Amino acid sequence: MIELAIDTPKVTVEPAFVDIGMTVRGGTNATGQRVDRPGGHYRAGVTISLGTATQRSALISDLVRGKQEGLRMAFPLQGVDQSGSGAPVMDGADQAGRLINLRALTVGYVIEKGFWLSIADADGQHYLHNVFAGDTVGADGKATITLAEHLRVPFADGAAVHLDQPMIEGDVEGNEQAWRLSRADRVDGISFTIEEAA
Structure with a gap:
């Protein structure tokens, strides 16, 4: 790659x-x-x-x-500042559909509708996704968001989520x-x- x-x-x-x-x-x-x-x-x-x-x-x-x-x-994020998210990862293995759980986020970080993220699988391949319904990160560093499209692969628990700079x-x-x-x-x-x- x-x-x-x-x-x-x-x-x-x-x-x-x-x-x-x-x-x-x-x-x-x-x-x-x-x-x-x-x-x-x-x-x-x-x-x-x-x-x-x-x-x-x-x-x-x-x-x-x-x-x-x-x-x-x-x-490209078109000037939208998505920095400061922490080091988010998937919270739970084999998530499917549009609803995903994340952890290891910065407390209080707001994931907005329209944000982009990419999730890396075990081989390091990135999958680009768009946020349809965001969330504010709780005191436990967790958030649940809804994607605009379905997940395409069952990611492992702890798979890296790139919010600061997503990749295609x-x-x-x-x-x-x-x-x-x-x-x-x-x-x-x-x-x-x-x-x-x-």
Whole structure:
């Protein structure tokens, strides 16, 4: 897994939710029945403009390798300050659905609706999630929150939860990775799409 460290403010990210569920309609196009299935995940289209030739070369190298091994990068929080959460972990093994229990949070920390978090499994793979209903951390350092989407894997008790800086991790889409060189010997904005594998 290649961890992409982007040291530039010139980054455009276009996130999207990939819904695995569907609405089933009858032959007469009557009222539909929603079939909600676990497995919804995220992808992000990213365009990066880097200033120095060294930065551009390093990014291209990371993307070529990431195409083969997978890529992980910080998910942009758009100026929302999620810092100070402590060192949260999953409180209990094999949690399922949308409701999750956390522990080892900073007492009094407020998890707001719309916050992002990623949960790392035993192999270190991150799964990105969005908070639908938050909570204020109690004196015991615990909180219960509701996610916007279902958990995709049964995490172990104590699995790390990244609230301060969540990560998106997955495959770089497509069968090739391309970039455009200009006549001024510089690489124009480099674009790629990363989609969670699970």
